[in-house]
Amino acid sequence: MTRRLTMKRRQLLATGAIGAGALTMPRLALAQSDGPIMLGTLTPLTGVGGTYGPSMRDAVAGVIDSVNSAGGVLGRQIELVSEDTQTNPEAAVRAARKLVDVDGVSAVIGTWASSVTTAVAPVCWEGGVMVYTVSGSDSITQLPHEGYIIRTQPNSQLQIEVAAQFMVDQGATRVAWIGPQTPFAESSIAILGDVAGEGGASMDSLIYEADRTSYRSEVDQIMTGDPDFLMLGGYAADSTVLLRDLFQAGYEGKIIGPAYAVNASVLDALPNDVVEGLFTWEGTPDVTSGAYARVQEILGVDVVDPYSAQTYDHANLAILAMAAAGSSTGADMRGGVRTISQGDGEIIDNAVDGLAILADGGSVNYNGASGPCDFTRIGDITGTQFLFRQIQDGQPVDFETV
Amino acid sequence: MISYLASIGVTIGIYALLALGINVAWGLTGMINLGMAGFFALGAYASAIATTSGELPILIGVVLGFIFAAGGGLLLAAITFRLRGDYLAIITLGFSESVRLFMTNEIWLTRGPDGISDIPGPLRGELTPRDFNLLYLGLMIVVLIVVVILLRNLANGPYGRALRAIRDDDVVAAVAGKPVGRLRLEAFALGAGLLGLAGALFGHYHSYIAPDMFLPLITIYIFLALTAGGPGNMLGAVLGAALVVAVLEGTRFVHDVIPGLSIVQVAAVREITVGLLLILALRFRPRGLVPERPARSSELGLSTPRRNR
CATH class of the missing domain: 3.40.50.2300 (Response regulator)
Structure with a gap:
């Protein structure tokens, strides 16, 4: 008797669940050729x-x-x-x-x-x-x-080509790329290496683990090559930490990062000294x-x-x-x-x-x-336009449009 | 509409397999496996690589997915042999992250964060999307029925009783002569294998996998499914998975029912609902919609004193 009751309750629950599932789909509209x-x-x-x-x-x-x-x-x-x-x-x-x-x-x-x-x-x-x-x-x-x-x-190929050319045009001789593993990491390094090579510059790169609270050892490692122009490949959270660590390690070369990686929140989080002279670039709306x-x-x-x-x-x-x-x-x-x-x-x-x-x-x-x-x-x-900006006194200032 | 319903059905099937895999280790044996996403990924990647770069048939890929994940589970269980409870949970969570990082960084093998696309599916391309979805749903149901029957027999037999004894008190089980260590290894590996099977089927259905797909969020969905359905009970796991997917998909239609909400609010409501359900399920039905029944001696086939009449 007890057992039969249990079965009934189970069936009831199962039916209820199926019914509830059906009710969650009230709209059974299909693509129509006359409606909107x-x-x-x-x-x-x-x-x-x-x-x-x-x-x-x-x-x-x-x-x-x-x-x-x-x-x-x-x-x-x-x-x-x-x-x-x-x-x-x-x-x-x-x-x-x-x-x-x-x-x-x-x-x-x-x-x-x-x-x-x-x-x-x-x-x-x-x-x-x-x-x-x-x-x-x-x-x-x-x-x-x-x-x-x-x-x-x-x-990403076009974006990196444009930025790499900018770095060479700004007189870079030892460029380096530093960023986490993303779909763009490998191709960014390859393209930057090619453009730098054509411009007579040497090239170095380092892939790090994203979302860390310190990048001191990574910074030490990339600075052994004594680069004079660094490209950042990460997102905003990484950039904040990385820029701070670069500053503390006494890096004096130039830095460029995509605008989404050096956005307003990064500029707010860091003192002006740390980001002074930093370049950003982005495909810009018209x-x-x-x-x-x-x-x-x-x-x-x-x-x-x-x-x-x-x-x-x-x-x-x-x-x-x-x-x-x-x-x-x-x-x-x-x-x-x-x-x-x-x-x-x-x-x-x-x-x-x-x-x-x-x-x-x-x-x-x-x-x-x-x-x-x-x-x-x-x-x-x-035919996308790119806008390069430079951080001056904590504010991005238009530098040039390509 | 039919394709959509069929695809929901397939998703329920995959979630149900995941819930069953967790159920074997956690529900039956009491071993927490927060590394679910890792084994899910292991199965998905093993099968995807075998059938794309390796050009092996899909069936062999799926079997490999099961074997790789089960092997990974055996290895992890062996390494963590003496860990229990929270410590095991932390290690498995770490394992899951390690797998994701491996998939992200070993580009030569896994194509890194780009993921693997163009994973073959049975008769994909020869069928219309609707028929493909229905075919896959059919396959999914067959797999699920087979797995549920096998697991039920396992759980209700002497083997399952030994596992439950370990879950409830492993010292008592050991005293009763059960090989506790070996059983724990086997249960963990079997559970991991089922997670891998789910991963393989997931990859062949969607034709694309990437490391981002195996974030810990899905682990939460599955634990919700299992808690809602009834830990320890195989049908409960399937029912719980259906319930979770019904909630995930059903909440899309919230703005038809409550018109005042903005699109962003609807998105937030959907995520809140999942969290709220987990809390409510734990608070009011900790043993799930279909609780595990305490076994009766008469059902176990043991000799019981009986009066002749």
């Missing part, structure tokens, strides 16, 4: 990238609002669905499947971390959905994606463009971060690609995006203007907030 066109953002709202994701998403929402109030695209309104990558590839894949299979999005916009982009890309291209990304790892556009990936972030001004307005900020500028462009590119292709499927948009991003068409900086021109049978060339937005065959961006 769905666009998805997949940005990091929590985790390491959580500081960037919310504004990246808001920039996309701003574009969609303006296009919807101007009548939509292909005669349909656009609806935004947003998911969180949690800056974690495993969670991001689950989120991407939901966007692709449940919401039926035409494009996934704004993947940030390189490992996240690499993980979600197959889910998207197998489902016939385009991915617009801000990840920098070289390997991403080398995936067999058949045109489904568009990247507005200059790849701050003079009308598109940039519009992102400033959407986000309500003075300085737009490069990622939000890029997702603003992603949304415009995706919407214009639909109009040019006459279809909201990813397969058709692949071709459409290249006809509106480059070429001899009329230069525009927002989708609303572009849609009007395309509707009249014209052709357009979108130049956005992040730059001219021209793409190679495999989806890499060309």
